[in-house]
Amino acid sequence: MSKLKIAIQKSGRLNEDTIQLLKDCGVSIENGIDQLKATASNFPLEVLFLRNSDIPQYLADGVVDVAIIGENTILEKNPKLNVVEYLGFSKCRLSIATPKGVLYSNIKNLEGKKIATSYPNTLMRYLKENNVNAELHEISGSVEIAPNIGLADAICDLVSSGSTLFKNGLEEKEVILKSEACLVVSPVISKENQLILNKLQFRIQSVLRARKSKYILLNAPNDKIEAISNILPVLKSPTVLPLAEEGWSSLHSVIDKDKFWEVIDELKLNGAEGILIVPIEKMVF
Ligand SMILES: Nc1ncnc2c1ncn2[C@@H]1O[C@H](COP(=O)(O)OP(=O)(O)OP(=O)(O)O)[C@@H](O)[C@H]1O
Numbered sequence: 001m002s003k004l005k006i007a008i009q010k011s012g013r014l015n016e017d018t019i020q021l022l023k024d025c026g027v028s029i030e031n032g033i034d035q036l037k038a039t040a041s042n043f044p045l046e047v048l049f050l051r052n053s054d055i056p057q058y059l060a061d062g063v064v065d066v067a068i069i070g071e072n073t074i075l076e077k078n079p080k081l082n083v084v085e086y087l088g089f090s091k092c093r094l095s096i097a098t099p100k101g102v103l104y105s106n107i108k109n110l111e112g113k114k115i116a117t118s119y120p121n122t123l124m125r126y127l128k129e130n131n132v133n134a135e136l137h138e139i140s141g142s143v144e145i146a147p148n149i150g151l152a153d154a155i156c157d158l159v160s161s162g163s164t165l166f167k168n169g170l171e172e173k174e175v176i177l178k179s180e181a182c183l184v185v186s187p188v189i190s191k192e193n194q195l196i197l198n199k200l201q202f203r204i205q206s207v208l209r210a211r212k213s214k215y216i217l218l219n220a221p222n223d224k225i226e227a228i229s230n231i232l233p234v235l236k237s238p239t240v241l242p243l244a245e246e247g248w249s250s251l252h253s254v255i256d257k258d259k260f261w262e263v264i265d266e267l268k269l270n271g272a273e274g275i276l277i278v279p280i281e282k283m284v285f
């Protein structure tokens with residue numbers, strides 16, 4: 001039977017969350033520490049542990065069928081590749097930064113300047129769109145040091161908390177793109193493996209949906225059920241079950257995990273009691 005070949009990062013920022021996602025999808029992969037290839041024991045999947053920068057080419061050539069990788073790497077190496085799912089982790093942005101205090105009102109200020117970056121293609125595209133000519137210096141890491149050693153006037157690199165910029169006396173001036181981990185498919189995936197990918201993607205979607213949601217249970221007087229149902233930011237109308245105590249019911253529903261705190265006071269004002277919020281493992285539609 002055919003196996004879907006998936007590329008994931010060998011080690012680094014994406015590795016742990018990627019393996020956790022596959023685990024949450026019920027896919028068990030056991031690889032020794034130095035092993036670069038592993039086979040799932042309970043799903044037709046072969047996992048290749050690779051360097052991020054090599055993955056776009058392997059996708060284009062069909063050496064792997066699919067990959068979990070930062071969208072920033074795809075946009076830099078091969079923007080034509082097809083992103084089929086955003087995965088909600090490794091969120092960061094690609095930004096232009098200059099030394100603190102340097103005046104900067106817009107991208108035109110970079111005309112004729114030197115910019116150090118690990119993202120020359122993405123940056124060049126952005127500069128071209130804005131009709132700016134600048135000199136790019138490609139560096140593979142520690143880009144933030146470039147202005148301090150006189151190598152560049154500005155940098156273009158990934159930012160998340162901003163602490164690397166801060167530590168190097170730099171200020172973020174312009175966001176070029178926002179990125180997160182995503183699922184990317186090879187343009188030459190076989191029909192057979194596309195069917196396996198559909199199954200994996202269905203599982204991923206169920207896991208991601210569950211991560212965004214919580215299950216809410218609360219007790220309420222019967223005459224308040226309608227008011228409370230109207231407040232709850234739910235997918236469908238809640239399940240209402242009678243309590244042993246006359247005139248009271250229990251309401252159950254699924255809510256967006258970020259919206260709960262916005263409505264808690266209103267729920268209480270409308271008589272909700274004994275509110276429980278519990279995690280959901282999978283949400284299958
Ligand atoms: N500070 C950050 N916060 C959140 N996500 C980040 C951050 N830095 C990088 N990322 C994301 O994680 C991905 C992997 O980054 P990492 O530094 O682990 O690998 P790399 O050095 O780019 O690649 P390679 O696997 O080739 O060594 C990046 O492409 C980006 O999508």
Ligand SMILES: O=P(O)(O)OC[C@H]1O[C@H](OP(=O)(O)OP(=O)(O)O)[C@H](O)[C@@H]1O
Nearest residue numbers: 141142157158159160161162163164165
């Ligand atoms: O805004 P922050 O939270 O400080 O994160 C930004 C830093 O994180 C990444 O580097 P990483 O730590 O992955 O090191 P690397 O350059 O060796 O990949 C990125 O290249 C920045 O330097």
Ligand SMILES: [Mg+2]
Nearest residue numbers: 012013141158
């Ligand atoms: Mg990095």
